[in-house]
Amino acid sequence: MPNKNIRYDVIVIGAGAAGMIAAITAAKDGKKVLLLEKLPQIGAKLKATGGGRCNLGNTLSQDEFMSKFGRDGRFMQDALKAFSKDDMQDFFRSIGVETHSPDGFRIFPTSHSSSTILDALQKTMDDLNIEVLTSQRVEEILGHNAEIIGIKTSASTYKSKNIILATGGLGYPMLGAEGDGFELTKPFGHSTTKLYPAMMPLFTKETWVENCRADTIAKTTMKVDMKKHKKLVAYGDLIFTKKGIRGPVVLDFAREITPLIEKYGEVPTLVNLTKGKNEDELLKELKEKQNINTDASIFELVKSILPEALSKELLKLCEIDADKKLKDIDGVKKEKLLKTLAWTPLTINAHDGFKMAMITRGGIKLNEINPKTMQSKLIKGLYFCGEVMNIDGPCGGYNLQWSFSSGYLAGKLLS
Structure with a gap:
């Protein structure tokens, strides 16, 4: 001693x-x-x-x-x-x-x-x-x-x-x-x-994420959907949890999000879950897949791009019947689906504080x-x-x- x-x-x-x-x-x-x-x-x-x-x-x-x-x-x-x-x-x-x-x-x-x-x-x-x-x-x-x-x-x-x-x-x-x-x-x-707590999972207002817990989405892009903070962007894999999201992209982004939660109460974000594809590229891909399989439902088409559980939840979010074919979907709803596939809205509203933070900002x-x-x-x-x-x-x-x-x-x- x-x-x-x-x-x-x-x-x-x-x-x-x-x-x-x-x-x-x-x-x-x-x-x-x-x-x-x-x-x-x-x-x-x-x-x-x-x-x-x-x-x-x-x-x-x-x-x-x-x-x-x-x-x-x-x-x-x-x-x-x-x-x-x-x-x-x-x-x-x-x-x-x-x-x-x-x-x-x-x-x-x-x-x-x-x-x-x-x-x-x-x-x-x-x-x-x-x-x-x-x-x-x-x-x-x-x-x-x-x-x-x-x-x-x-x-x-x-x-x-x-x-x-x-x-x-x-x-x-x-x-x-x-x-x-x-x-x-x-x-x-x-x-x-x-x-501020940083490098940690985040909770979302949206409850549908709980149904996608088995899904890990690779190569996502996540950005803050607020005029003053539009430059805040992160990249990486995302994992859905019972109450929100985690994974490398979330851990990296948490250092930017936690101060905003304290200031605004909740933080609207947009997440690209389709490896960077935009609305035009997604529409083209869905049409090509429909041409190959004319009997395929919109659910079958979307789940060829995203995991099954996530596809189901996004269609619900857009109020689209999963059994419908692409050509039979109302134009407004089709536009909403493409927009949601390109940039899925997630509202971050809470976190576990320092007890789950790997580092401190x-x-x-x-x-x-x-x-x-x-x-x-x-x-x-x-x-x-x-x-x-x-x-x-x-x-x-x-x-x-x-x-x-x-x-x-x-x-x-x-x-």
Whole structure:
């Protein structure tokens, strides 16, 4: 157990992906490191990431990678340069974990198991004599004369001139995220943006989605149907649920939708479920299929494009008799069907809050942090890494790569 009378070169608060990389980086530079985790075990969220497969990063260039984080993406430049996707793979290879990119985009350990990553990080920390203390909640970061002097936990006080904050956001509280870092840094003048749950399933006003739960729709496009927010668009697979929708396109879009739900109460969206086909293309396809099979009903034609249950629900939505032939459908209803097939309306009206959010949108304001060092601009010796900062990205290894890169840069303890 760490000795409270020992002065550490650095204390890392939070033993997630960012915190462990920060601790390892500092220890490799000869620093005496104490790593604190409030849960009984380290890396709880890392173990769960990617459905347990651990999507470590992706193969995009640095500029493409940063662009996926929006206007704040440039903040990541120095961290990504210091610890790139190639550096990340080299690091894991050096500790016995081979990685690959089976789809040419996402990077996984070849084992496709987060346990492989966690075990290797644990062994590395053991080999570097990093002292790890679990089940320990940090109550206060101690400072004096604009410098860090240590931390106070529920049990002890530990001395250090350098603190690395890797406490995460508010997503998945059962895995330790409670927003501790936001409160711990307030006494030093640090402020937090508005916080929203992100990367999560969404609920819809429409109840028909419950009847389509077996359906996964590939290559969908989802956009907000509001004049002020028409530029908000996402792409990816969609899955219907008992109360709404999930899947990669929903997880990515949730970060844009949750603030709008808070503001407007509900958010009208349009979803293209037909792989990008427009109304003219859909009409042409339906007519061609009718010519091939003159006896086919409209239901049979539509279900050749979409899953059966979904086809049935969309026809109901358009008030069209499923047994009718295409040529016998009223012109107004036919137009409505084509419009609905091209852009199906779904009204997002709720979500499960932070308990189901994989990440948090928002965090410590970036203008209070030096991007070249990850050190606070407000007090010497306080560093940040990972999700505690106001920066988050979509699915596909973005957020984990950012955790590794920012953790590495923070662990260098650059002034």
